[in-house]
Amino acid sequence: MTRKVRKAVFPAAGLGTRFLPATKSMPKEMLPLVDKPLIQYGVEEAKHSGVQNIIIVTGRGKTAIEDHFDVSFELEHLLESRHKKDLLAIVRSVSDLIDVSYARQKEALGLGHAVLRAQALVGDEPFSVILSDDIIDSDTPCLRQLLDVYEFYSAPVLALMEVPKESISAYGVVDAEPVAHNGGRDRLYRIRNLVEKPKAADAPSNLAIIGRYVLTPDIFTSLETIPPGSGGEIQLTDGLKHLLRSRPIYGYKFEGKRYDAGDKQGFLQATVEFALKRHDLGANFLQYLKSLKL
Ligand code: G1P
Numbered sequence: 598m599t600r601k602v603r604k605a606v607f608p609a610a611g612l613g614t615r616f617l618p619a620t621k622s623m624p625k626e627m628l629p630l631v632d633k634p635l636i637q638y639g640v641e642e643a644k645h646s647g648v649q650n651i652i653i654v655t656g657r658g659k660t661a662i663e664d665h666f667d668v669s670f671e672l673e674h675l676l677e678s679r680h681k682k683d684l685l686a687i688v689r690s691v692s693d694l695i696d697v698s699y700a701r702q703k704e705a706l707g708l709g710h711a712v713l714r715a716q717a718l719v720g721d722e723p724f725s726v727i728l729s730d731d732i733i734d735s736d737t738p739c740l741r742q743l744l745d746v747y748e749f750y751s752a753p754v755l756a757l758m759e760v761p762k763e764s765i766s767a768y769g770v771v772d773a774e775p776v777a778h779n780g781g782r783d784r785l786y787r788i789r790n791l792v793e794k795p796k797a798a799d800a801p802s803n804l805a806i807i808g809r810y811v812l813t814p815d816i817f818t819s820l821e822t823i824p825p826g827s828g829g830e831i832q833l834t835d836g837l838k839h840l841l842r843s844r845p846i847y848g849y850k851f852e853g854k855r856y857d858a859g860d861k862q863g864f865l866q867a868t869v870e871f872a873l874k875r876h877d878l879g880a881n882f883l884q885y886l887k888s889l890k891l
Pocket of ligand 1: 767768794806808832834
């Protein structure tokens, strides 16, 4: 029987150099999209997908993330004494969200290395990985879409998206063949090969890996085995390529819109679109944007 995926790992030890100086003293995962830190979008997606435990892999200077998901006694006390019930509910809902534990990545040696740091907390069970830079807006949470495939095949599943040739070298890229699934919807692929950040000319396809993975615990052995790859780092993509020797891996072209919030342009787009969708802000913000007469 397929074992239930109960845990989600959030690598969050990166240096956030693309957002300096904002990230000099603040983790990039805490940058707000409208009024919620990036990582909270991912944590909510995990929760809405049925995951019960969050493991955040942090590094130096990331205590703001721990404080964010912790109870803030002083703040709650202050809001209570001022009868700010709505704000109190918002603050409490963050610490009540889900069970969070932390693993430490002392050096930023790559995504695969970060996932390996979570091994003791994950144990010998399937788990998911969410990269909080990738914000995905969809009716069914992206991770839930992958879990549906996992529950059918009991095999690792990666989120895939078609990207234009000029940006393919920023991603892990797969060579994959379509698989008929659920009445032939054309979203499922069986992976034949994976390459981390290939040159456009060498990319095996236009299908990029996006930051959602359902993994089986044998990935840890693969990650321990592989040498450093692209950028001199231990890459999760290389670990998956190693794992492919011993088991099938699937890719799923998820439904939904993905924003690359790890990039300034993508972050701004997400900010504008999420603000426009908000009931309390959208109408006024739209009026403002129109008034700019661009
Ligand atoms: C990471 C992965 C890459 C994947 C990407 C998705 O790269 O290594 O395979 O395509 O996330 O966002 P990063 O963006 O951290 O360089």
